[in-house]
Amino acid sequence: DPKIIQKPKYLVAVTGSEKILICEQYLGHNAMYWYRQSAKKPLEFMFSYSYQKLMDNQTASSRFQPQSSKKNHLDLQITALKPDDSATYFCASSQDTGGQWDTQYFGPGTRLLVL
Amino acid sequence: QQNVQQSPESLIVPEGARTSLNCTFSDSASQYFWWYRQHSGKAPKALMSIFSNGEKEEGRFTIHLNKASLHFSLHIRDSQPSDSALYLCAVFAGNKLTFGIGTRVLVRP
Numbered sequence: 566d567p568k569i570i571q572k573p574k575y576l577v578a579v580t581g582s583e584k585i586l587i588c589e590q591y592l593g594h595n596a597m598y599w600y601r602q603s604a605k606k607p608l609e610f611m612f613s614y615s616y617q618k619l620m621d622n623q624t625a626s627s628r629f630q631p632q633s634s635k636k637n638h639l640d641l642q643i644t645a646l647k648p649d650d651s652a653t654y655f656c657a658s659s660q661d662t663g664g665q666w667d668t669q670y671f672g673p674g675t676r677l678l679v680l
Numbered sequence: 681q682q683n684v685q686q687s688p689e690s691l692i693v694p695e696g697a698r699t700s701l702n703c704t705f706s707d708s709a710s711q712y713f714w715w716y717r718q719h720s721g722k723a724p725k726a727l728m729s730i731f732s733n734g735e736k737e738e739g740r741f742t743i744h745l746n747k748a749s750l751h752f753s754l755h756i757r758d759s760q761p762s763d764s765a766l767y768l769c770a771v772f773a774g775n776k777l778t779f780g781i782g783t784r785v786l787v788r789p
Contacts, residue, residue: 607684608724608768608779621776655723662775669777671723 568592569672571656576677578646585632586641586675588656596620596662597639598669599631603652614639615662646679653677682707684771686780694788699756701783703769706750712772713745715754718782719765727754727767759787 572587590597599611613620617633630642643650656672683706693699703713712731716724730736730743730752740759745752756763766782 605781607781608770610776610778613776623776663772668726668729671725673723 569656569658569670571654571672571675573675574673576675578677578679580646580648580679582646583642583644584646584677586643586654586656586677588639588641588672590637590656590658590670590672592658592670593637594658594660594670595636596659596667597633597637598657598659599639599641600655600657600671601652602655602674608655611641612639613662620662643677648679651677651679682710682771682773682778684769684778684780686767686769686783688783690784690786692786692788693759695759695761697759697787699754699759699763699785699787701754701767701769701785702751703753703771703780704751705771705778707771707773708747708750710747710771710773713743713752714770714772714777715741715743716768716770716779717765718768724768759785761787761789763787 569590596615598613602608611624612631628644632640653674653676655674657669659667659669685704687702714729715727718724730745736743740757742755764787768782769780770777
């Protein structure tokens with residue numbers, strides 16, 4: 566059974582619209598993250614949460630808003646979508662937010678295409 | 681701002697050969713060093729990590745870390761076609777992981 570669920574798998578949106586990417590983890594982890602991966606760019610850290618509190622935000626734009634309704638949920642709301650937002654968005658989780666043993670486990674990703 | 685660079689960009693190796701991948705980083709305060717593997721269309725998956733200078737071996741995989749040189753590497757012995765993937769190095773510092781752009785490895789049977 567998948568331990569980290571991301572929905573939807575694929576998403577096509579029009580410029581200017583708003584979408585929510587869903588992430589749930591069933592690993593019992595306390596920390597969750599969002600990353601973005603687009604062509605010719607490294608996997609890019611966006612946010613980290615620990616016990617439902619924002620720990621780090623490396624996203625310059627306020628158009629990206631994480632939402633944590635439960636400890637094992639971390640959704641990502643994106644408003645005013647732009648074609649440059651097209652990427653695969655990965656959710657990840659780890660037991661805690663530091664330490665050499667804190668392996669980050671990644672979900673399968675949501676591939677977003679903005680037209 | 682952490683800068684993580686990987687080389688080479690891509691690599692083709694024959695089955696059974698040794699694969700060597702390199703990663704350099706810029707922040708000397710970096711604490712932990714990871715290699716992830718990402719098969720096409722799949723999620724990145726952690727392979728192994730190291731935090732102190734030297735070498736660590738797990739099965740066919742070996743990591744070397746030299747903090748003074750701001751460099752670590754991954755070596756795969758007896759490379760298999762199933763090892764064909766994008767290999768990402770990552771450095772943990774300031775409570776976050778910073779990834780390199782990756783090295784694409786193709787192992788030819």
